[in-house]
Amino acid sequence: MSEAARLDCADAVTALAEPPLLEVEGLGKSFGAVLACAGISFSLWPGEVLGVVGESGSGKTTLLNCLAGRLLPDEGLVRYRLADGRMVDLFALSEAERRRLARTEWGFVHQNPRDGLRLSVSAGGNIGERLMLVGARHYGNIRAAARDWLDKVEIDLARLDDRPARFSGGMQQRLQIARNLVSNPRLVLMDEPTGSLDVSVQARLLDLLRGLVAGLGLSAVVVTHDLSVARLLAHRLLVMRRGRVVESGLTDRVLDDPQHPYTQLLAASILQA
Amino acid sequence: MNPGQYNFAYLDEQTKRMIRRALLKAVAIPGYQVPFGSREMPLPYGWGTGGIQVTASIIGKDDVLKVIDQGADDTTNAISIRRFFARTAGVRTTERTSQATIIQTRHRVPETPLRGDQILVYQVPIPEPLRWLEPREAETRKMHALAEYGAMHVRLYEDITRYGRVVTAYDYPVRVEGRYLMRPSPIPKFDNPKLHMNPALQLFGAGREKRIYAVPPWTRVESLDFEDHPFRVESWEERCALCGSDKSFLDEVLTDDKGGRMFVCSDTDYCAARRAGSAR
Numbered sequence: 001m002s003e004a005a006r007l008d009c010a011d012a013v014t015a016l017a018e019p020p021l022l023e024v025e026g027l028g029k030s031f032g033a034v035l036a037c038a039g040i041s042f043s044l045w046p047g048e049v050l051g052v053v054g055e056s057g058s059g060k061t062t063l064l065n066c067l068a069g070r071l072l073p074d075e076g077l078v079r080y081r082l083a084d085g086r087m088v089d090l091f092a093l094s095e096a097e098r099r100r101l102a103r104t105e106w107g108f109v110h111q112n113p114r115d116g117l118r119l120s121v122s123a124g125g126n127i128g129e130r131l132m133l134v135g136a137r138h139y140g141n142i143r144a145a146a147r148d149w150l151d152k153v154e155i156d157l158a159r160l161d162d163r164p165a166r167f168s169g170g171m172q173q174r175l176q177i178a179r180n181l182v183s184n185p186r187l188v189l190m191d192e193p194t195g196s197l198d199v200s201v202q203a204r205l206l207d208l209l210r211g212l213v214a215g216l217g218l219s220a221v222v223v224t225h226d227l228s229v230a231r232l233l234a235h236r237l238l239v240m241r242r243g244r245v246v247e248s249g250l251t252d253r254v255l256d257d258p259q260h261p262y263t264q265l266l267a268a269s270i271l272q273a
Numbered sequence: 274m275n276p277g278q279y280n281f282a283y284l285d286e287q288t289k290r291m292i293r294r295a296l297l298k299a300v301a302i303p304g305y306q307v308p309f310g311s312r313e314m315p316l317p318y319g320w321g322t323g324g325i326q327v328t329a330s331i332i333g334k335d336d337v338l339k340v341i342d343q344g345a346d347d348t349t350n351a352i353s354i355r356r357f358f359a360r361t362a363g364v365r366t367t368e369r370t371s372q373a374t375i376i377q378t379r380h381r382v383p384e385t386p387l388r389g390d391q392i393l394v395y396q397v398p399i400p401e402p403l404r405w406l407e408p409r410e411a412e413t414r415k416m417h418a419l420a421e422y423g424a425m426h427v428r429l430y431e432d433i434t435r436y437g438r439v440v441t442a443y444d445y446p447v448r449v450e451g452r453y454l455m456r457p458s459p460i461p462k463f464d465n466p467k468l469h470m471n472p473a474l475q476l477f478g479a480g481r482e483k484r485i486y487a488v489p490p491w492t493r494v495e496s497l498d499f500e501d502h503p504f505r506v507e508s509w510e511e512r513c514a515l516c517g518s519d520k521s522f523l524d525e526v527l528t529d530d531k532g533g534r535m536f537v538c539s540d541t542d543y544c545a546a547r548r549a550g551s552a553r
Contacts, residue, residue: 096419103421118406118427125430132430133423139433139499161434 019081021046021187021219022067027076029062036062037243040076044187049213049220051234051251053227053266059243060223061191067221068108068189069098083186103133107180111192113172116179119165123150123175126164130183149178153208170201174208181212188213188220194229206232227270231255239263282329282362288312292330292485296476299487304449305417306400311483315357320350321379322480324396325357328377331392331476332358337365339373344381344522344539351379370542380443382464384521384543387473389490395458397479400486402446402456422454425497433502442507448495449488457494463506463522468494511536516547 020043028038037059044050052060065071067078069090078090083105090098102108110116117126124146128136136142143160150160153174155167164172173193180188193209194202210233213220222233230237230251237254239247239262247260258264280286288310295309314322332338338358342351346368354377355366367373370385377394387393403413406424416422425446432439445462449455457468458477468475468488475488488494498504512519514535521543523536538544 095415099419099421121427121431122434124434125427128430129424129427132426133421135423137426137498137500139430139501142430143434 018046019087020044021048021081022221023077023079023087024067025077025079027063027066027073027078029059029066029071029073035059035243037066037240040238040240040245042238042245042248044219044221046186046219047217048236049218049222049234051230051237052221052223052240053225053230053237054240055266056225058240060225060240062243063240064189064191064221064223068106069102080187103130104183105186107183107185107188109173109176109180109188109190109193111195113164113169113176116176117164117172120163122161122163123155123167124160126175126179127182130179134183145182149182150175152181152212153178154204168201170197170205173197173205177209177212181216181218184216186219188218190220190222192224192226193222194224194226202229209233227255227266239266279361281334282332282358283314284312284326284329288326289330292326295485296327296330296487299476299485300474300489302453303489303492304453304455304486306484306486308483309485311480314480316353318481319398321354321377321396323478323482323485324377324379324394324480325354325478326480327394327476327478327485328354328358328375329362331394332362332364332375334362334364336374337367337372339367339370339376339542340378341376341381341383341540341542342379344383344524345541347541368542369546380459380461381522381539382460382467384538384540385546387471389472391473393471393473393475395460395475395477397456397458397477397484398481399444400456400477400479400482400484402454417453420452422448425454426499429497429499429502433499439498439502439504445504446497448497450493451495455486455488455494461507461522462496462504465494465496465504466506470494509536513538513544513547516544518544518547 022044025041027040029036040063052063054060066073079087080090081087124143127146127149128142131142131145147157147160150157155171155174164175167175194205197205206229224230234251237248237251238245241262247254247263254263255267258267291310295307299307312326314325316322338355340351340355342348345351358364359366370383374390375392375394379396401413403416407413429439432441443461444456444459445465447455447457447465457465470491472490474490477486496504509523513521513523515537518538521538521540524539525534525536527534
């Protein structure tokens with residue numbers, strides 16, 4: 001086991017001492033006759049990054065959308081621990097409350113940054129939007145925060161007033177991350193954050209994400225079909241196939257010693273460098 | 274045309290009742306957009322079909338009507354609408370703000386302060402203030418219901434970033450009584466402060482978009498701004514070339530093809546009254 005992985009395990013163990021941030025029980029969702037996901041249960045602890053892997057069509061994104069409250073599941077429970085320590089049933093909350101959570105305590109990183117950005121608004125405006133959503137009314141402070149976050153995601157400060165439509169794919173994705181993290185969310189949901197990027201840009205983004213997640217103590221659920229992304233980012237993994245979780249466990253255990261035949265197939269299909 | 278063929282003020286009584294119900298609801302919930310069954314009117318959309326329906330529903334035989342377009346009483350739109358009601362309702366019309374009981378307006382609020390016995394009817398092209406950032410009607414209604422208005426400031430942020438100040442000069446978004454976000458219709462932002470705590474009832478009609486909303490008398494109307502970039506109205510270095518006023522909204526008028534120009538009051542009645550030297 002690598003040094004980094006051992007540290008990750010140690011983090012995961014200390015995190016277990018706290019109550020979970022998110023608890024999912026028997027979650028299921030179908031679209032008509034098509035079963036998207038079923039019987040999904042897991043817990044997410046503070047500071048933990050959970051990877052959800054599986055081939056396309058295995059229900060990963062549906063699961064993520066249910067967790068984000070964007071889709072109403074057919075069955076099952078999603079419980080979330082609020083900042084004040086209360087555990088609430090996500091779907092028993094009013095829509096107003098869910099939307100408030102979505103713009104304060106949660107972040108959602110889309111696979112396609114164009115879905116998560118306002119392309120006609122400057123980079124600074126994109127980052128500042130969440131602050132303005134929660135009531136920031138001081139232009140100078142909003143701008144300072146935007147500048148700060150642009151720096152954190154390694155975008156040239158000279159681009160602060162440029163529109164993201166003119167940014168490269170990698171920069172757009174980093175901007176989307178900054179836009180989500182500026183309000184200090186407690187839980188970030190990411191849908192294929194490196195999906196549409198070339199390999200060198202992916203590596204840089206993963207590096208950045210790792211640093212941010214560790215530095216801010218974020219909890220995150222990362223959906224990906226790329227096992228190397230999962231290995232780099234996730235402490236624990238859920239392996240999904242045809243809407244069900246077929247295997248779960250610590251990332252290194254699942255990838256180095258897969259138990260389920262499908263996981264074995266997945267792990268074996270990684271190109272060995 | 275034989276006026277006898279039409280009902281009083283053109284619209285039939287059932288339609289007026291429907292519009293009045295919408296108006297009552299609008300007054301009860303300041304700034305909230307009430308849907309109503311907008312009718313075809315004998316003038317094109319964009320020329321004041323919303324305002325004219327509101328006026329037709331509230332006007333009575335004893336009312337005195339004034340109609341302004343960009344502050345002027347003598348433009349095509351203002352004259353046609355004034356004549357329309359003179360013929361279909363037989364009401365008295367006026368150009369004097371102080372004598373009118375109902376003032377239908379496009380793009381201006383009169384300079385002369387209004388009184389509690391007057392009603393100002395605005396013609397509204399696009400009633401939804403959130404439209405620029407959210408194209409879905411279902412979503413904008415939800416944003417209104419939950420008072421999720423923070424993103425409106427993104428637009429002001431963009432203005433300041435690009436131009437150093439908020440350059441939105443007309444239809445400047447306002448918050449009504451601390452609750453609903455509202456488009457004041459395309460009045461210059463110069464007129465926004467006049468909406469605040471106005472003793473007159475202010476009604477807004479959007480015919481094409483089928484929405485009515487209202488600002489009741491003595492209601493708080495605040496223009497959006499930032500703490501470090503407070504709301505400011507336009508100002509001019511010139512005075513009105515005709516009446517010398519330094520307090521009114523000025524139009525720049527080209528006088529020849531050699532670069533000659535003059536600044537004059539956009540409110541023709543206000544300007545004429547000052548020139549006549551009386552309060553009227």
